[in-house]
Amino acid sequence: MSTILDSKIPEGPLAEKWTNYKAHQKLVNPANKRRLDIIVVGTGLAGASAAASLGEMGFKVLNFCIQDSPRRAHSIAAQGGINAAKNYQNDGDSVYRLFYDTIKGGDYRAREANVYRLAEVSNSIIDQCVAQGVPFAREYGGTLDNRSFGGAQVSRTFYAKGQTGQQLLLGAYSALSRQVNKGTVELYTRYEMMDLVIVDGRARGIIARNLVTGKLERFAAHAVVIGTGGYGNTYFLSTNAMSCNGSAAVQCYRRGAYFANPCYVQIHPTCIPVHGTFQSKLTLMSESLRNDGRIWVPKKLEDAKALQAGTKKANDIPDEDRDFYLERRYPAFGNLVPRDVASRAAKERCDKGYGVNSTGLAVFLDFKYAIARLGEDVVRQRYGNLFQMYEEITDENPYKTPMMIYPAIHYTMGGIWVDYELQTTIKGLFAIGECNFSDHGANRLGASALMQGLADGYFVLPYTIQNYLSDQITVPRFSKDLPEFAEAEKNVQARIDKLMSIQGDESVDSIHKRLGLIMWEFVGMGRTKEGLQTALEKIKAIRKEFWSKVYIPGDKVGMNTELEKALRVADFIDMGELMAYDALHREESCGGHFREEHQTEEGEAKRDDANFSYVACWKYTGEGNTPEMIKEDLNYQFVKVQTRNYKA
C-alpha cells in the first residue's frame, strides 16, 4: 500500500506563502489555550524557545530535559554564529539570497517553501534575541557586527564571541525560566522520554523515566512536540555531547512517524583529530576560523612522510611547498566552501598520503598569514577562546604553529519527517530543530542550525500548532489510566527488564564503540554499495551481540547511568541500520552523502536529479525488518536546480 505524503505547502508565490498561511490558519482563543496541554521534549534552542513561546501564549506546557538544567542542552556548544538576512553590512544580502544559499548549500534536496520561511523569519530571531539581552558582538558605533561563514559571499552571521550558541540558549532559557515562574511551564529535569503514547491515532502523551529514582512516569497532553536533537552519536565519536541521542526520534519512528533522509549526516571539516582509543568525544573548532585561517598540506609526499614521522614541523615547510588545496580547487570560495566540500577535500588529500600528523589523518589550519596581515591582537580578539581551547586540548600554541584539524561527525540533516506545519505523520506529534529533517537538505550551512532551531521554536511552531489544536478545544484532559498509557509503560518496563536480565560480559560503551567504527568506515565520508551491504550485516551482528552479551551493573531502581546508556545504544543500533538502508538506496552523491560510485572525474559529488530529487521517508515495519520507503517529490518551482559550483 502506498501512502501519499501531504507536505501541506500553501499555495501562492514563494514570498507570500507564509504570510498567507498565517492569515488563514485557525487560531485558539486565550480562554481555550488554558485548557490545552502541550508536552515539549528537549530544552535546546528549539525546545526551550517553543516551550517559552507556547507558555507566553497561554498554553499549559510540560517541558522535559535529560540534564540537570535546561541550560545544558547541546545547543550551548555552538560556537560560530547565527545567520540572518538583515543586510546590515550593505553587501547585497536579502531574504531571497539567504534562501538561495541555503537551498544551494543543501545540494537541492530541501523543500523550497520551508527554506524560504526560514530565511524570512531569520531577521525576527535577531530582534528577539537582542531584546532578551543576548550580548551579540558590536561595532564601535553601537550597531551589530557580522562575520562571514562557509557557503556564502556575504557577511550575515551574528555572533557573541565564540559562544553564540551559549548566549542564544541562555536567552531562550531565561524566557523559559520566566514562564516557569509564571506557572505556564512545568519543568521536568533529569527525565528521559521512553515512549510516545498514541490514543485513537493521535499523539497524547509520553512515558518518561525519572533518571534519579529510575521510576517510569506517565504524562498526558493534547499535543506532543519533540525537539531532541540529532543522532550523530550513532558514530560514538562525534562533536555531540555525551548525552545526545536519537532515542526520542527512534521511539516516534517505531510508533509510526516516518524518518526522512537518515543518511544525510554532516561531517564538519574543522575538528581536533582523534588521538587515543579512550577518547570520548571530538572537539569542534568553529568554522569561523576558516575566515582567517588557511588550510594546507604539503605539496611533496616526502614532506608529508616527514611530518607523520615527526622529523619535520609545519614551520619547516616553505610557502612554495604548501598546497592550499581548497584555494586551488575552489578559487571563488577558497577556504570558505561548504562543510561537505571541505571535509571531502581533506579526506582526499589524506587518502593520498598527504596527512600531517602521526596517524596521517589531519591537515593544517594556519593563522600565520592572518597574524602577518592583522596582527596577533586582532586574531586573539576574534578567536582567543578557540585558540585557548585548542591549546588546552593539544598542548600546542596555535599562534606559533598551525592547528591540526580533521573532519568529524557533527550534525544530522535527516530526521523525523514533518510537513510545512512541522507535524509528523502521526497526528498531534510535532518535531522541531535538528530532530526534524526540514530545512537543510543534504548539507547544512554553518550558522544555520541555530537559526533553524530558533525559527521553529519562536516563530513557526507557535503558529502552526494552533491550526492543529483549534479543533481539540472540546477534548478534555486525558486520564493517564487509559489502556494506551498502561501498554506503553509495560513495553518500556519489559525492555528495561530484558536489558537488565542479560548479564553478559560486555560493557555498553565497548559495543557502542564497535558500532561507531562500522558506521565511520562504511557509512561515513565515502560510501559504496558493497560497504553499505557489509555495514548492514555487521550492524545486525552487533544488535545480536548487544541483546545477548551486554552487561549492566546496578539496579533498575535508583540512578543507573549504565542502563541509561544501554537504552540509548539499543536505539543507536536501529538508527545506524536505518542510515545504512537509506545510504544504500540513494544511488547518487549529494551534500553530506557521498557515494564513491557517483563522482565526477575531478572527484566532485555527482547528483542524479532525474532519479533522486525526492525526500526518502522510511516507515517502520517491525523489529529487524527492512523498512518501507515512501517518496516525497521535491518539485523546484522557483529555483533552477544546478550543479553546485564553488569554483567560479
Place this chain on the structure above:
Amino acid sequence: MEKTINFTLRVWRQKDAHSKGYFEDHKMEGITGDTSFLEMLDILNERLVREHKEPIVFDHDCREGICGMCSLYVNGHPHGPEGGCTTCQLFMRKFENGSVITVEPWRSAGFPVIKDLMVDRTAYDKIMQAGGYVSVNTGAAQDANAILIPKKVADEAMDAASCIGCGACVAACKNGSAMLFVSAKVSQLALLPQGKVEAARRAKAMVAKMEELGFGNCTNTGACAAECPKCVSLSNIARLNREFIKAKLKD
C-alpha cells in the same frame, strides 16, 4: 609515544542522598597525558563494569567546557587545581606520576549529593526563574539595530554572560554563597539598555530567592572568582551590591 603516569585515585562514593559516603581508592596505571580527566574516569568505569561493579556516577555532557554540567572537587579545588578551565578540559598531563588524586562532589548545603559525585543544582534554575530575564514576549521586539550599545558595554555584558552555571563559585565559597552566579546575570542584564528597565526588581528577586534557598552570605573572600572556570570577575558582585542598594533605597 607520549609519557604515561600512574597514580592513586581517591574517589568519593555515596549510594544516594540519604546514605553515608566514603572514600574508595583505585590504582590507575598507564594513563596518557592527552587523556582528559573525565576520560580517565571513563577508563576506570569501564574497568569497574568489567569487574561487575557499579561505575562512579558523575555529571558531564558537552566535554568542551561550555555546558556547565561537569563539576568535581579535584585535590581540593573545584574543577581542579589548574584554574581557568572546567574539569572536562583538565588533562592528565598536568598531574604527577605516583601522586594521590582526590575527587569529591561539590560540598555545599545548596547542592545536595544525588549519588557519588553528582549533586543537585536545581537551586540555580530557581534563582533564574525568580528574575534572571528580560520580560519580553516572543514577537514583541523592535529592530535589533534600533538599540545602540557601545562596544565596551556589550563586551562587558558578554564577559558577565559567560557564566556557565556550574556551581564552582558556591563550592569554592566557605559560606556557600551564590553571589558570583547571581551577580553575573544581574550585571549582564543591568549593563544592557534592554535589561535596565527592570534591573531593580531583578536584583531584589534573585537575591531574595538565593537567600531563601539557603545559600550563605558573601564576605568578600574572592574564592569564587579565583576558582571560576570562566574567570567571571568579582566586579560583578560589586555591581550587584550597587544595584541591590539602589533598589532598596527606592523602596
